Amino acid sequence: MDTVSEVRKGGSWLLENVGPSEVFTPEKLSDEHRLMAQTTDEFIDTEVLPNLDRLETKDWALARTLIRRCGELGLFGTNVPEQYGGLDLDKVSSLIVAEHIARSASFATTYGGQANLCILPIVLFGTEAQKQKYLPKLVAGELVGAYALSESGSGSDALAARTRATREPDGTWTLNGEKMWITNGGFADVIIVFGKVDGEHFTAFIVEKIFPGVSAGKEEHKMGLHGSSTTPILLQDAKVPADNVLGEIGKGHKVALNTLNFGRFKLGGMSVGGCRTAIGDAARYAAQRKQFGHPIASFGAIKHKLGEMTARTYAMESLTYRTAGLIDAALADTAHDGAAVAHAFEEYAVEASIAKVGGTETLDYVLDENVQIHGGNGYVRDYPAERYYRDARVNRIFEGTNEINRMLIPGMLIRRALKGELPLIPAAKRLQDEVLSPSAPATRFTDDASLDEELRTSASFKKVALIVLGTAMQTYGQKLNDEQEVLSYAADIMIDTYAAESAVLRARAAAAAAHPHADLHEAAARIFVNDAAQRLECAARSALAAMAEGDTLRTLLAALRRVLKVTPVNTVALRRRLAEATVERGRYILD
Numbered sequence: 001m002d003t004v005s006e007v008r009k010g011g012s013w014l015l016e017n018v019g020p021s022e023v024f025t026p027e028k029l030s031d032e033h034r035l036m037a038q039t040t041d042e043f044i045d046t047e048v049l050p051n052l053d054r055l056e057t058k059d060w061a062l063a064r065t066l067i068r069r070c071g072e073l074g075l076f077g078t079n080v081p082e083q084y085g086g087l088d089l090d091k092v093s094s095l096i097v098a099e100h101i102a103r104s105a106s107f108a109t110t111y112g113g114q115a116n117l118c119i120l121p122i123v124l125f126g127t128e129a130q131k132q133k134y135l136p137k138l139v140a141g142e143l144v145g146a147y148a149l150s151e152s153g154s155g156s157d158a159l160a161a162r163t164r165a166t167r168e169p170d171g172t173w174t175l176n177g178e179k180m181w182i183t184n185g186g187f188a189d190v191i192i193v194f195g196k197v198d199g200e201h202f203t204a205f206i207v208e209k210i211f212p213g214v215s216a217g218k219e220e221h222k223m224g225l226h227g228s229s230t231t232p233i234l235l236q237d238a239k240v241p242a243d244n245v246l247g248e249i250g251k252g253h254k255v256a257l258n259t260l261n262f263g264r265f266k267l268g269g270m271s272v273g274g275c276r277t278a279i280g281d282a283a284r285y286a287a288q289r290k291q292f293g294h295p296i297a298s299f300g301a302i303k304h305k306l307g308e309m310t311a312r313t314y315a316m317e318s319l320t321y322r323t324a325g326l327i328d329a330a331l332a333d334t335a336h337d338g339a340a341v342a343h344a345f346e347e348y349a350v351e352a353s354i355a356k357v358g359g360t361e362t363l364d365y366v367l368d369e370n371v372q373i374h375g376g377n378g379y380v381r382d383y384p385a386e387r388y389y390r391d392a393r394v395n396r397i398f399e400g401t402n403e404i405n406r407m408l409i410p411g412m413l414i415r416r417a418l419k420g421e422l423p424l425i426p427a428a429k430r431l432q433d434e435v436l437s438p439s440a441p442a443t444r445f446t447d448d449a450s451l452d453e454e455l456r457t458s459a460s461f462k463k464v465a466l467i468v469l470g471t472a473m474q475t476y477g478q479k480l481n482d483e484q485e486v487l488s489y490a491a492d493i494m495i496d497t498y499a500a501e502s503a504v505l506r507a508r509a510a511a512a513a514a515h516p517h518a519d520l521h522e523a524a525a526r527i528f529v530n531d532a533a534q535r536l537e538c539a540a541r542s543a544l545a546a547m548a549e550g551d552t553l554r555t556l557l558a559a560l561r562r563v564l565k566v567t568p569v570n571t572v573a574l575r576r577r578l579a580e581a582t583v584e585r586g587r588y589i590l591d
């Protein structure tokens with residue numbers, strides 16, 4: 001596989017510029033990767049989509065059969081070592097499976113409950129005996145997995161769980177509590193349950209449904225994802241063997257957070273998969289639906305939508321593959337043991353949260369426009385647009401709400417900077433000196449002359465992010481956590497910055513490789529960068545105005561204007577080109 005050449009630290013993209021050859025892009029997929037995508041697509045086309053109505057009536061026997069089929073096809077084994085029945089492939093492979101399985105959102109959720117939330121924590125934190133006991137059957141799809149962290153009183157504040165674990169004199173555990181909204185709850189066999197030992201020490205346990213005192217509550221009546229089981233899990237004096245603690249007692253947060261780090265990243269990938277499907281549906285519908293004697297695809301307003309849906313998806317796809325490449329590069333020379341993998345996921349936790357927030361919000365935008373392009377047909381159940389729209393809404397709620405992830409994006413970065421793991425603070429300081437007093441010596445942040453227009457612009461986004469982060473750290477110090485609005489603006493700036501640069505680097509790589517659609521890649525990247533500049537300016541102005549006033553604010557805004565000098569491009573023409581190519585091929589074109 002042609003991977004990134006150098007290991008780069010998580011978050012370092014904010015501080016240094018890289019070349020197009022250094023990032024992983026979907027164009028670099030190997031034959032094995034493409035085969036994995038094809039296998040997943042065929043499974044969804046022939047076995048899941050034709051059975052969706054049955055799944056939506058909660059036919060969990062069918063869901064079980066499909067899980068078994070996933071096991072036979074190797075779709076659960078991408079990140080599991082071979083000795084436990086897995087394939088031990090790279091993270092790009094698991095991103096591919098996630099992206100393609102997302103063509104059925106309900107089944108993708110079932111799949112995710114097993115692969116991301118049950119298999120993964122056992123791979124990362126299980127003892128040898130636990131791995132041998134549970135992984136082969138979970139990977140084969142003979143057992144169904146789930147993950148029970150949330151409770152009615154503790155969702156975002158998951159560490160406030162009330163489920164209690166008590167150690168018995170014989171070393172076994174008794175668990176009492178009620179977990180809420182558990183994916184696969186209705187038919188799971190193995191559940192990763194989080195509770196507090198003696199009401200204090202947050203700990204993960206591997207709990208089997210057949211253990212005495214464990215049961216599932218009634219199915220929730222949900223807005224969407226009707227083909228995925230969501231129930232409470234009831235623990236009433238549940239008996240759990242002594243050996244079924246996962247990880248260490250009191251270290252359940254490590255299990256929970258590391259599991260979610262990768263789950264969030266994969267949810268970003270799943271969102272991209274959902275976008276690609278909807279873009280194809282929208283393009284085909286727009287080509288055949290006629291109004292005023294013309295296909296609606298010929299109208300500028302519809303071209304705008306199709307072009308924008310494609311450009312935003314392109315940016316998100318670029319950033320998820322770039323991140324998978326970074327994780328794979330970090331793991332390339334290490335033993336793939338649980339600790340090394342957990343460490344790599346932690347390293348790129350900022351990027352994972354960016355993928356989650358950026359991906360899920362792009363998906364909701366795309367699916368909303370898909371309904372709009374379908375008009376009245378988008379609002380009725382005869383077309384999938386209506387289901388896609390309902391199914392996707394939860395993505396912004398689970399795996400850490402987007403509000404919580406927005407706090408984490410700048411929060412984790414600043415924490416790493418304070419620990420000395422990332423030179424963010426000196427870089428922000430240097431930049432502030434530079435932009436606030438123009439006579440100060442130039443830093444490498446102004447040394448962008450060698451970059452072309454879009455790369456220079458995305459490099460200028462980094463400066464904007466540093467001005468906002470630097471001002472926030474200086475203004476609020478230890479109290480920055482209390483300033484959620486400013487943190488959210490900073491997160492939005494960082495999401496657009498990482499997405500824009502990833503899109504431009506991919507477009508440049510496509511051009512360098514003389515890709516047949518390099519011009520369309522270029523169009524998508526230019527649209528995204530142009531509009532991101534406007535969003536960034538707006539977010540930065542709002543954040544700075546919340547932190548400064550008078551002369552200081554005026555100086556900061558002048559600095560912002562100096563840094564963010566962007567010449568607008570004709571995005572109308574670029575969107576039309578993307579839309580026309582999408583309609584012509586009847587699918588998402590940038591692959």
Ligand SMILES: Cc1cc2nc3c(=O)[nH]c(=O)nc-3n(C[C@H](O)[C@H](O)[C@H](O)COP(=O)(O)OP(=O)(O)OC[C@H]3O[C@@H](n4cnc5c(N)ncnc54)[C@H](O)[C@@H]3O)c2cc1C
Nearest residue numbers: 147148149150154155156181182183397398399401403404
């Ligand atoms: C279909 C479905 C499947 C699910 N699957 C699982 C599963 O398999 N396992 C599992 O453990 N859980 C699962 N969940 C639960 C899900 O993870 C939680 O719903 C989610 O974490 C949010 O928690 P909550 O619902 O309690 O919302 P709350 O935490 O009450 O949040 C409500 C609102 O307040 C905001 N908010 C909360 N705290 C803060 C804060 N500090 N700062 C700013 N804003 C804040 C939130 O962002 C949100 O907008 C699932 C949920 C659904 C709907």
